[in-house]
Amino acid sequence: MVIDGRDVDAASGQTISRESPGHRGKVVGTWPAGSTEDADRAIAAARSAFDEGPWARMSGAERSAILHRVAAGILQHQEELGLIECLETGKPLAQATGEIGYCADLWTYAAGMARGLEGDTHNAIGDNRLGLVLREPAGVVGIITPWNFPFIIVSERVPWALGAGCTVVAKPSEYTSGTTIRLAQIALEAGLPPGVFNVITGTGPAAGQMLAEDPRVDVLSFTGSVRVGTHLAALAAPTVKRVGLELGGKGPQIVFADADLEAAADGIAYGVYHNAGQCCISGSRLIVHNSIRPALLDRLLDISKRLPFGDPLGQGKFGAMVTEQHAEKVASYIAKGLDEGAELLLGGERLAAEQGNFIAPTVFDRVTPEMAIAQEEIFGPVLSTIGFDTPEEAVALANGTPFGLSASVWSRDLETAIQTTRRVKAGRFWVNSVIDGTAEMPIGGYKKSGTGRELGRYGFDEYSQFKGLHMTLGRQQPWFQQS
Numbered sequence: 001m002v003i004d005g006r007d008v009d010a011a012s013g014q015t016i017s018r019e020s021p022g023h024r025g026k027v028v029g030t031w032p033a034g035s036t037e038d039a040d041r042a043i044a045a046a047r048s049a050f051d052e053g054p055w056a057r058m059s060g061a062e063r064s065a066i067l068h069r070v071a072a073g074i075l076q077h078q079e080e081l082g083l084i085e086c087l088e089t090g091k092p093l094a095q096a097t098g099e100i101g102y103c104a105d106l107w108t109y110a111a112g113m114a115r116g117l118e119g120d121t122h123n124a125i126g127d128n129r130l131g132l133v134l135r136e137p138a139g140v141v142g143i144i145t146p147w148n149f150p151f152i153i154v155s156e157r158v159p160w161a162l163g164a165g166c167t168v169v170a171k172p173s174e175y176t177s178g179t180t181i182r183l184a185q186i187a188l189e190a191g192l193p194p195g196v197f198n199v200i201t202g203t204g205p206a207a208g209q210m211l212a213e214d215p216r217v218d219v220l221s222f223t224g225s226v227r228v229g230t231h232l233a234a235l236a237a238p239t240v241k242r243v244g245l246e247l248g249g250k251g252p253q254i255v256f257a258d259a260d261l262e263a264a265a266d267g268i269a270y271g272v273y274h275n276a277g278q279c280c281i282s283g284s285r286l287i288v289h290n291s292i293r294p295a296l297l298d299r300l301l302d303i304s305k306r307l308p309f310g311d312p313l314g315q316g317k318f319g320a321m322v323t324e325q326h327a328e329k330v331a332s333y334i335a336k337g338l339d340e341g342a343e344l345l346l347g348g349e350r351l352a353a354e355q356g357n358f359i360a361p362t363v364f365d366r367v368t369p370e371m372a373i374a375q376e377e378i379f380g381p382v383l384s385t386i387g388f389d390t391p392e393e394a395v396a397l398a399n400g401t402p403f404g405l406s407a408s409v410w411s412r413d414l415e416t417a418i419q420t421t422r423r424v425k426a427g428r429f430w431v432n433s434v435i436d437g438t439a440e441m442p443i444g445g446y447k448k449s450g451t452g453r454e455l456g457r458y459g460f461d462e463y464s465q466f467k468g469l470h471m472t473l474g475r476q477q478p479w480f481q482q483s
């Protein structure tokens, strides 16, 4: 772990180990098994770095220079970080290494913006008054992250929090802690003062829960499941801290009859199979106009059958499920889909089980909206297809789950695309694409997919306090008239 600028073990001396999901039986990481004692040390370090250290008082230019150096450090270590990410998550090496490059760009963007974080002025609130809105750093930020995109998710939050002048305690998933630890070490080498970015490792309840409960933490940013997110929001409530939640999804891919079917089939395959379906923004529900359903499914099945999968260190596009338990959970959803009467067009089986936790690309047709495979986040390479006849029906189907994280619409008609975008509740939208994103654009959820927005200029507001300063020019009208 990294606490107050030093690499430390857990106070208990205990460790946890990680087996590669794509190479059965091979241990690829060992980290300290942190507990509340360690969380306490990390929070104390972040608190005193915020209250007494230089970071919150530095100019934006000084903070920016350090964040730029972190971005450069990430690029210098791109191959190493990509390999760690690949082995711990089970995603293909080329994908993992590419993600590290994307993260360097996130840090670069936040570094640039850190110089331009202004407040506001109000010059029309009366002749004797001037209003200033002062942007201040929000304080100590606890950041809890999941296992599916460990380096991306930490890089979508930490540079924004640091850029705003906050200090951070990050708790990565117990399955994929390696790159977050390396990130904190790279940040120290880049000149980030000790205590500004701390990392504690271990299981959620033991190492992470204190970040919600402790009053010394001002902001909790949680990314993960609805179950844990709502639990932590309830634990955080008595401290009245700000809580940002980025939770699950059940992304619809709405395909109209006028869509470019080749492009849509390719996008649907990417949307559901990328990261073996373990994306919060997966396009896991295909909502397709009935007139093109057979033609689109033919093209999709053709791609699905030819997808290379296997050893994450090889050339595959398709990696492993994060754990054996998770593979079993995905398999149980497939069984439930069959039980509920959906038609299995392809896949459904485990692949190369002796090598790792692989599940075949799986496509269901004739799914009805109330089925579990249409409502719940499966987090695997499983597509649920539902047909529609009218645009109103398509919108109702798209909105018909508890989630609202992401959505795609495929159409050549601008009006259809825009009107659908307006009516479907999702924080991240794509027209004729899927799983796209850049540092400039906000991400976040509607409904049970979460609260708050990360990235872009919006992300900095999550980690800022705004103070309304009212200045009186000249003498104010007395409240109490002396007689």
Ligand code: NAD
Binding pocket: 144, 145, 146, 147, 148, 149, 153, 171, 172, 173, 174, 202, 203, 204, 205, 207, 208, 209, 210, 223, 224, 225, 226, 228, 229, 231, 232, 245, 246, 247, 248, 249, 279, 280, 281, 377, 379, 405, 445, 449, 450
């Ligand atoms: P999870 O909720 O099980 O765990 C997420 C993190 O919370 C881990 O670090 C875990 O150790 C920690 N945690 C668990 N219990 C805790 C507790 N009691 N106190 C403190 N911390 C605790 O989620 P996961 O299985 O790691 O990730 C998959 C989920 O994450 C999916 O639902 C997915 O949709 C969601 N996700 C959302 C986004 C987004 O941006 N909206 C991005 C990626 C993943």
